[in-house]
Amino acid sequence: MKRSLENILLSVSRSSVIDEGDLDRASQLIIKSVCEGLNIDRAGIWLLCKNKQEIKCILLLDQNATLENISLTREQFPLYFQALDSERVIVAEDACEHSATAEFKQVYLVPNNIVSMLDSPIRHKGDMIGIICCEHRGQCRQWSGDEEVFVGAMADLYGRAVNANQVRSFQQKLEQANAVLEREVENRTEELNFTIGQLKSTQDNLIESEKMAALGNLVAGVAHEVNTPLGISVTSTSHCIDELQKLKVKFENGELEEKDFQYFLETMTDGLQLVERNLSRAAELVHNFKRTAADQLLxxxxxxxxxxxxxxxxxxxxxxxxxxxxxxxxxxxxxxxxxxxxxxxxxxxxxxxxxxxxxxxxxxxxxxxxxxxxxxxxxxxxxxxxxxxxxxxxxxxxxxxxxxxxxxxxxxxxxxxxxxxxxxxxxxxxxxxxxxxxxxxxxxxxxxxxxxxxxx
CATH class of the missing domain: 3.30.565.10 (Histidine kinase-like ATPase, C-terminal domain)
Incomplete structure (x- = not known):
């Protein structure tokens, strides 16, 4: 391959534009480089539809003007599509006479002053997806082998750019999906934190209820236990009061004898000791309960x-x-x-x-x-x-x-x-x-x- 074509091809293959995923910029670079290398002023990228019944121009450079949205159908140009089906390079030195391109003469070649065409297939993942179409004006042109190889290499670079574009598209979709997922996770996390907060509050309330239930059992038990010594104390006190009243009556009537006073002293001593023991027991129970209950709360x-x-x-x-x-x-x-x-x-x-x-x-x-x-x-x-x-x-x-x-x-x-x-x-x-x-x-x-x- 001529050095000039090699240099152009090397420059394009090294360009970050090819692999950054922007297919429009990559297409512009490739077609401008094709026009420069072949010294032509008209070239374009045409892509086949999925059913291969139509081919559309996505980019056409013509004397620095950019044209798009031109399409050709198999029904209109069957011979050209038969040539495309072979997935080989179409080399038309005289485009008006070449079997594959002659049917373009009146509708495309003559109106645009095109005399020679060189179409090289673009492949992606093994399938032909379109062509790079090089169009020469003026005198019929004999395309050299180096030029065929050069355009074929440029077509391969376009296939690389298509792959980069798909990767970029997948990455963007993945980023969007991740963003949606992150928002969903944030929303769910917020909902979960709210629910956890409610559950924690409910759990704390239940735990406090459980603690209070345990204290309630203590209160019931202590109350029952304290009632016994208090009841005995009340009974003993009542008995002592009765004995005191009897002693008072005898004293006022002048009937108090030594034995009556001695009996009274013994009765009061026993009664007051009984009161003291039971009140001390009740006080101890209350003290221990207060200490236990207060400790559990503090x-x-x-x-x-x-x-x-x-x-x-x-x-x-x-x-x-x-x-x-x-x-x-x-x-x-x-x-x-x-x-x-x-x-x-x-x-x-x-x-x-x-x-x-x-x-x-x-x-x-x-x-x-x-x-x-x-x-x-x-x-x-x-x-x-x-x-x-x-x-x-x-x-x-x-x-x-x-x-x-x-x-x-x-x-x-x-x-x-x-x-x-x-x-x-x-x-x-x-x-x-x-x-x-x-x-x-x-x-x-x-x-x-x-x-x-x-x-x-």
């Missing part, structure tokens, strides 16, 4: 004696267990001091005992009912534990027991949040670990391991 960090605190917790729990005919046993090491959150510990044991009432001992359970609460000193750590001799858990229930809203007592009003609260308090507030040991008809043991100094 969850403040303290340095405290875990042993004594668990004894305080057990005090308001005993009325509940006694009402359920359950024996509550406290098993503690001596004076274990920790720096942690007593309120969280109170909530944990209150929830565990309340959970036991609903699940551990169904009406069909026979035998003695026992709950054991306790703690063991493990050096830098403490193990707190809950045990009962109830019906135990299956593996399925054991694996799901800490999941929020999982419950086997939905029909009885269970929310499925009690054990979830326990798990969150142990793992998040106390930074500890919790382990379930249980089996069918083997009771339940829950071990809670925490540091003596809870990490912040």
């Amino acid at each position: 969850l403040e960090r303290e340095h405290f004696n875990l042993t004594k605190y668990l004894e305080q917790i057990s005090s308001p729990l005993r009325p509940l267990t006694r009402k359920q005919n359950i024996q509550l046993v406290i098993n503690l090491d001596q004076d274990v001091f920790i720096d942690s959150y007593p309120g969280a510990i109170a909530q944990i044991f209150t929830n565990l005992v309340s959970n036991c009432f609903r699940h551990a001992y169904p009406p069909s359970f026979s035998g003695e009912k026992i709950i054991v609460l306790g703690a063991e000193d493990l050096g830098d750590k403490v193990k707190m534990f809950y045990k009962d001799n109830g019906i135990g858990l299956s593996n399925k229930v054991k694996n799901k027991i800490f999941e929020p809203f999982f419950t086997t007592a939905r029909k009885d009003g269970g929310t499925g949040l009690g054990m979830s609260i326990v798990y969150n308090l142990v793992t998040q507030k106390l930074k500890g670990k919790i382990e379930i040991i249980s089996g069918i008809n083997q009771g339940l043991e829950i071990d809670i391991i925490i540091d003596k100094n809870t990490p912040d």
Whole structure:
């Protein structure tokens, strides 16, 4: 190939215009380069329709003017289309006489002063999609082999540009799809965040309701328990008042004897001691309940004696267990001091005992009912534990027991949040670990391991 044609071809093949996906710019570059290389002033790109019954001009340069939207049909020019069907180069040195182009003479060649044509097929992915049509004016022109190769190479470059255009189109569609998807994701994320917020609010309300339900059980149990010593105190006080009235009558009537006064003193001593013991018992119950309830609501960090605190917790729990005919046993090491959150510990044991009432001992359970609460000193750590001799858990229930809203007592009003609260308090507030040991008809043991100094 002549050096001048090689240079033009090399320049076009290296141009970024060919591969940037702008088919209009690539078409302009190719046709202008064809006109320059062949020294002609008219050339164009024609593309076949899918049914190959029509060929349309998408770009035609004629003396620096740009023409488009010219079309030829197979019905009008059958011989030309037969030549195109061969997918070979059409070399017409005398276009008016050439078998493939002669039928253009009156309608196209003569009006445009075209004497010679060189049509090279454009291929894309193996299929011929159109031609580059080179048209010479003046004297008939003998097209050289180098010129045929040059135009064929330019046609191949156009095929490359078509491929780049498709890639660009796919990328744009992909970008648009991604943009739509991103907007959809943003919308869905916003909806999801809103829904999560609502669920979180609902969950928080349910958790608070569960906490208040546990406190409500404590209130009911403590109220019942306090009524007993208060009732005894009231009865004893009434008896003392009656005896005092009798003594007053005898004194006013001058009938008071030493033995009557001695009996009165003994009666008052017994009665007042009975009142003192029962009021002290009631005061202790109220004090322990107030401490437990306040701790559960505040969850403040303290340095405290875990042993004594668990004894305080057990005090308001005993009325509940006694009402359920359950024996509550406290098993503690001596004076274990920790720096942690007593309120969280109170909530944990209150929830565990309340959970036991609903699940551990169904009406069909026979035998003695026992709950054991306790703690063991493990050096830098403490193990707190809950045990009962109830019906135990299956593996399925054991694996799901800490999941929020999982419950086997939905029909009885269970929310499925009690054990979830326990798990969150142990793992998040106390930074500890919790382990379930249980089996069918083997009771339940829950071990809670925490540091003596809870990490912040």
